Amino acid sequence: MSSRQSPKQNLQRVEQQLKAIPEGRPQLVVLPEAFSCFGAGDRAQLAMAEPYGDGPVQQRLSELARQYNVYLIGGTLPIYAGERFAAASICFGPDGTQLARYDKIHLFDVDVADNTKEYRESKWTRPGEQVVTVDCGFAVVGMAVCYDVRFPEMFKALRQAGADIIVLPTAFTQVTGEAHWHTLVKARAIEQQVYMVAPAQFGEHENGRKTYGHSLIVDPWGQIQAEKATGEGAISAEFDLAKVQQIRQQMPVAKQTRFKVSLTQ
Numbered sequence: 668m669s670s671r672q673s674p675k676q677n678l679q680r681v682e683q684q685l686k687a688i689p690e691g692r693p694q695l696v697v698l699p700e701a702f703s704c705f706g707a708g709d710r711a712q713l714a715m716a717e718p719y720g721d722g723p724v725q726q727r728l729s730e731l732a733r734q735y736n737v738y739l740i741g742g743t744l745p746i747y748a749g750e751r752f753a754a755a756s757i758c759f760g761p762d763g764t765q766l767a768r769y770d771k772i773h774l775f776d777v778d779v780a781d782n783t784k785e786y787r788e789s790k791w792t793r794p795g796e797q798v799v800t801v802d803c804g805f806a807v808v809g810m811a812v813c814y815d816v817r818f819p820e821m822f823k824a825l826r827q828a829g830a831d832i833i834v835l836p837t838a839f840t841q842v843t844g845e846a847h848w849h850t851l852v853k854a855r856a857i858e859q860q861v862y863m864v865a866p867a868q869f870g871e872h873e874n875g876r877k878t879y880g881h882s883l884i885v886d887p888w889g890q891i892q893a894e895k896a897t898g899e900g901a902i903s904a905e906f907d908l909a910k911v912q913q914i915r916q917q918m919p920v921a922k923q924t925r926f927k928v929s930l931t932q
């Protein structure tokens with residue numbers, strides 16, 4: 668997506684894309700980070716933050732999950748958390764119920780050589796404290812967001828919690844995306860032997876910020892199954908549990924780790 672400031676407009680785009688998904692209804696649909704509002708400014712996002720479990724964006728996502736009979740993960744939306752908001756990723760089941768909420772743990776407090784220069788996400792966003800998985804029936808799905816991809820220990824924790832797929836709604840900057848995006852997403856898939864489903868924000872937004880795009884689905888062998896190289900739109904790929912199991916059996920890295928080994932000089 669190339670989300671605008673208006674949640675109404677962005678939700679209309681989500682519905683258009685759900686309608687446009689070709690043959691073979693997917694079981695899981697994941698929207699990018701900040702899908703409902705991008706570029707409005709942090710103060711405006713705080714003002715539009717919804718209480719968890721209530722509010723127009725969550726209500727619409729619930730309706731869409733039911734209407735299209737999918738597990739639907741709303742990448743992130745601002746959820747009321749006092750003086751700051753939580754960048755929450757929320758999973759709805761096909762019956763429209765809210766199944767899980769993950770609040771972005773690692774916040775993007777970074778200097779980047781672009782026209783924004785300083786990103787200080789923690790000024791307005793309250794970080795999450797818990798890793799979250801959700802059982803979607805056909806797979807256990809681990810939830811992560813954007814900058815989390817740079818913290819491999821979190822992905823290990825998700826795998827240990829049973830994840831077969833890890834979703835990564837994203838709004839990578841153009842500059843950091845060009846340099847690191849594909850490598851990071853593939854690395855997390857290979858290390859944890861999981862599918863990575865990483866929908867991204869794309870293009871120039873109303874505040875002048877540029878995001879990298881390149882939504883990706885990567886299999887547990889690190890092969891790209893689908894990529895949106897440019898523009899808006901949906902990509903999809905099949906989830907093959909047998910492939911996950913085969914790779915984990917043939918290369919059982921999770922059992923072979925010697926990380927606890929003590930080093931002597």
Ligand SMILES: NC(=O)CC(=O)C(=O)O
Pocket residue numbers: 774775813814817838839840843844
């Ligand atoms: N925008 C982010 O949260 C992360 C990002 O752009 C990066 O890690 O690079």
